[in-house]
Amino acid sequence: MAGENVLSIARSVTYDISGKRIWVTGHRGMVGSAVVRRLSRESCEIVTAGRTTLDLRRQAEVEAWVAANRPQVVVVAAAKVGGIHANATYPVDFLYDNLAIEANVIHAAFKSGVEKLLFLGSSCIYPREAPQPMAEDALLSGPLEPTNEWYAVAKIAGIKLCQAYRRQHGCDFISAMPTNLYGPGDNFHPTDSHVPAALLRRLHEAKEAALSEVAVWGSGQPRREFLHVDDLADACAFLLKSYSGESHVNVGTGEDVTIADFAERVRRVVGWEGRLVYDTARPDGPPRKVLDVSRLAAMGWRAATPLEEGLRGYYRWFLDNIDHIRQ
Ligand code: GDP
Numbered sequence: 001m002a003g004e005n006v007l008s009i010a011r012s013v014t015y016d017i018s019g020k021r022i023w024v025t026g027h028r029g030m031v032g033s034a035v036v037r038r039l040s041r042e043s044c045e046i047v048t049a050g051r052t053t054l055d056l057r058r059q060a061e062v063e064a065w066v067a068a069n070r071p072q073v074v075v076v077a078a079a080k081v082g083g084i085h086a087n088a089t090y091p092v093d094f095l096y097d098n099l100a101i102e103a104n105v106i107h108a109a110f111k112s113g114v115e116k117l118l119f120l121g122s123s124c125i126y127p128r129e130a131p132q133p134m135a136e137d138a139l140l141s142g143p144l145e146p147t148n149e150w151y152a153v154a155k156i157a158g159i160k161l162c163q164a165y166r167r168q169h170g171c172d173f174i175s176a177m178p179t180n181l182y183g184p185g186d187n188f189h190p191t192d193s194h195v196p197a198a199l200l201r202r203l204h205e206a207k208e209a210a211l212s213e214v215a216v217w218g219s220g221q222p223r224r225e226f227l228h229v230d231d232l233a234d235a236c237a238f239l240l241k242s243y244s245g246e247s248h249v250n251v252g253t254g255e256d257v258t259i260a261d262f263a264e265r266v267r268r269v270v271g272w273e274g275r276l277v278y279d280t281a282r283p284d285g286p287p288r289k290v291l292d293v294s295r296l297a298a299m300g301w302r303a304a305t306p307l308e309e310g311l312r313g314y315y316r317w318f319l320d321n322i323d324h325i326r327q
Contacts, residue, residue: 013244015116015172017237018043023071025049025056025105026078030185030229031120031178035075038233047071057097062104066112074109075236076102076119076158084147084217084285086192091150098154106161110171117173118240119162121155121248123225123291124148125177133254133292136177136247145286163246172244176236179252179291182310183229184317188325195259196226199266200311200318201325207272214274217282220260225252225290228305228314238301252291253303269311 022039026032027048039046047069054065056078080090080097087094102119109117126134127142139159144152155177162173182196190201199216206214235251243249257265263276293302318325 013242015241015244017073017116017240019045020072020115021045021047021070022073022075023047023049023066023069024075024077025101026076028185029077029079029081030181030183030187031232032075032077033185034183034229034233035077035236038230038237039075042237044073056104057100059100059104059107063108063111066108066114070112071109072115073240074105074114074117075240076105076117078105079120079155081122081151082187082189082192083194083198084283086189087148087151088283089192094148094150095154098151099157102154102158102161106158106165106173109173110165110169115172116240117162117171118236119158119173119175120236121158121175121177122151123177123179123250123252123289124152125155125159125248126289128286132288133290134250135292136250136295139248147283147285159248162248166246174239174243174245175248176232176239176251177248177291178232178235179225179227179250180289181227181229181232182314184314185229186314188318195224195262196266196311196314199263200270200315203263203267203270203272204315204318206274207270212274213277214272215279216259216263216276217279218259218284219280220258220263220276220278222259222284222286223256223288223290224259224262225254225256226262226307226310227252227303228310231303231305234304235296235301238299242299247295249296249299250291250293251296252293253307254291254293254297256288256290257307265308265311269308269315 128145130138
């Protein structure tokens with residue numbers, strides 16, 4: 001009973017990050033790089049470790065790095081991520097790598113006395129049949145969506161690790177669960193990416209090649225919510241400064257669109273005039289995924305970037321980085 005009460009409390013706190021040394025893991029990825037951009041507007045010191053310096057799957061390496069660099073705050077943005085196809089293709093990477101990364105970083109943070117840690121997960125932690133929009137307490141209330149359960153199980157373990165260190169050792173470790181993301185630094189791999197990057201690239205290449213038809217995976221009917229990664233980074237800064245509690249916190253817009261509607265928006269932003277066709281041999285995944293963001297809204301944070309505007313900036317970033325993306 002006591003545990004349930006603790007879990008339901010979303011506590012407002014003030015934690016001053018100015019002057020703090022903050023380790024952003026995964027700083028080369030879409031989320032980590034956005035968090036670095038956002039935190040560089042604060043008067044804190046950001047520390048990062050490149051892949052060649054530090055393999056986060058190696059416990060001894062992580063503990064030695066943390067002991068030597070002594071961050072006061074940690075943001076766990078490092079993870080093996082990918083879309084519906086990648087999840088099905090690399091189950092070991094999604095489960096083992098993510099479990100190892102989060103266990104090593106969180107335990108090393110505890111050992112070195114880190115003051116605050118923010119663990120980032122994903123909305124796929126929720127059961128496939130969770131009532132929509134999905135509130136934080138839908139966690140572990142039913143079976144997971146099979147297309148991404150490897151990743152989901154790892155991320156649920158990360159939430160539970162943060163809760164366990166809070167309970168047993170009094171650590172101020174918190175978790176945030178963002179919805180589907182897009183933005184600068186996304187992974188544009190043709191098959192392993194998520195739907196925003198996959199469609200942006202495919203439709204751009206269709207425009208270049210003057211194709212008349214492009215395939216969108218699945219039926220186009222699933223509903224998804226899309227959050228600009230800069231909004232997520234802003235929510236991370238907000239939560240570091242003003243939240244402490246056992247419950248993870250959803251981060252999203254609270255609004256969803258069908259994949260067909262989303263594909264049409266991407267088509268308009270790219271300026272390709274052809275026809276979208278639906279490849280129903282490809283999986284749809286869960287029929288609907290939209291987060292209940294009322295807990296974060298009650299704390300005073302809302303997403304700021306409208307989807308159309310976000311997609312236009314996303315396409316500009318893609319065009320500016322196309323040579324690197326195609327390598
Ligand atoms: P999910 O939210 O975990 O299912 O992640 P995805 O971003 O991979 O897929 C979201 C939805 O977009 C699913 O219904 C996919 O079938 C659909 N989709 C349509 N076209 C594509 C594509 O080219 N790549 C991906 N990854 N998904 C696509």
